[in-house]
Amino acid sequence: QVQLVESGGGLVQPGGSLTLSCDVSGSIANISDPAWYRQAPGKQRELVAAIRGRGTTYAESVKGRFTISRDNTKNTAYLQMNGLKPEDTAVYYCNADLYRQLTYGTNYLGNYWGQGTQVTVSS
Numbered sequence: 001q002v003q004l005v006e007s008g009g010g011l012v013q014p015g016g017s018l019t020l021s022c023d024v025s026g027s028i029a030n031i032s033d034p035a036w037y038r039q040a041p042g043k044q045r046e047l048v049a050a051i052r053g054r055g056t057t058y059a060e061s062v063k064g065r066f067t068i069s070r071d072n073t074k075n076t077a078y079l080q081m082n083g084l085k086p087e088d089t090a091v092y093y094c095n096a097d098l099y100r101q102l103t104y105g106t107n108y109l110g111n112y113w114g115q116g117t118q119v120t121v122s123s
Contacts, residue, residue: 002027002109006094009117016084016121022077022094022114029098029109034070034077038090038119045093049079061087084121091116 008020022034035050049058049068056068067080077094094114100107 002029004094004112004114006114006117009119011120012084013123014121017082020079020092024075029100031075031077032097034096036079037093040090086121089121092119
């Protein structure tokens, strides 16, 4: 069963950095339009960053501090987080469309979410 798996979360001091990774496991599939969301306790899930075509979009609260990227050779998406603040504390989720490349065309598998990885920013 194909799924997205996040890694790289943890505890970091304010001002520190973390890099989250999002990989495909369980079956061969390609990532399209990856995005990172987060959900803090008692709050709604919010979009943090996304790759849309050749462009990227970021939440205002993370602009200049976070960078979303992808490595097509590894079929992995990343979220580089610098200058972390206590208000960045949340469970971070990867979201993406998955598809399989066929000899002729592609097979769309659907939109998937990872299980989430905890990021805690605290001194």
